[in-house]
Amino acid sequence: MARTIAKDHGEKRAQILKSAAKVFADQGFDRASMAMLARECGISKANIYHYYDSKDALLYDLLDNYLSNLRDRICAITPDGKSPEDALREIVLEVLLAYQGADDEHRVQSAGLAALPEEQQKVLKSYQRDMVGHMAAVLARIAPERFDGHPAKLRAATMSVFGMLNWFYMWNPGADEAARRDYARLVSDLTLGGLQTL
Template identity: 70%
Template sequence: MARTIAKDHDQKRDRILKAAAKVFANEGFDRASMSMLARDCGISKANIYHYYDSKDAILYDILETYLRDLRDRICGIDLEGSSPADSLHRVVREILMAYQGADDEHRVQINGVDMLPPDQQKVLRGYQRDMVVFLSGVIEGAAPEVFDNNAARLRGTTMSVFGMLNWYYMWQTGAGTQAREDYARLVSDLTLNGLQGLS
């Protein structure tokens, strides 16, 4: 008879992923052990193996869940009827808000993707690419004349915006909602005014 799935299976899985992300972020993936993960999750090592057969499987699930949810949240913004400037602000704001409370997952992402097999990397980089393409489209829409037949300039601008947002994640991890709102406006204004200087 097949083993039934416990009613709290998903909640326990989420708890494992959250605790593991913290361990991987603080200790490093290579130094973390399944025993360490079990201790920080507050469950037995045997129980962790009921959910995951290896650290690598946990790492992939952390990143796949985090990046897929982030991609869906960002790329799912309905910008219909918004002006180009408002669209940029809304997307930048949403990225900063999505980062809130996900510091460990974000830190694990920085080095973790490269530790996984190529087929899994391809999935994760696909999520990242979707977000870059989405933001690129918004930026291009704000000043199409600046990027006419200049893909390198558009990519450079897009990655510069992500660089500003990732700086905030690195140095302002405890920032609240209003601080993120203010910084989103700053990044949007810098980008929009800077684009005019490129034309």
């Protein structure tokens, strides 16, 4: 007889992923153990194995969950019905709000992706490419005369915006929503002003 899924299965899984993000971020993926994860979660190691058969499977699910949700939040904002400038402002703010409370996941993404098999890396990198492509499309609509026929310049501008956003995560851990909104306005103003001088 197949084992039934507990009513709180999704909640426990989310707790395990959050705890794993902290352990992987603090200890490094290679040094982290399932025993450490169990202690952080406050459950038995056997219980973790009920959800994940290996540390590698847990890492992949953690990054897949984090990056796919981030991608979905960002790519849901389109210029339809609004100016591309307003879409940029919304995307920049959404990135910073999505990063709130996800410092550990962000650190694991930066350091842990290379520990996964190539096929899994491809899936996760496709989420990153989707986000970069979405941001690039909005920037291209803001200043088509600057970017038409210049894909390298468009990519550089796009990655510069993400660079500013990632700087905030690195140097302002635990920043509240008000600080994120203030910084979102700064990044958007710098980007929009800079596009006019390219």
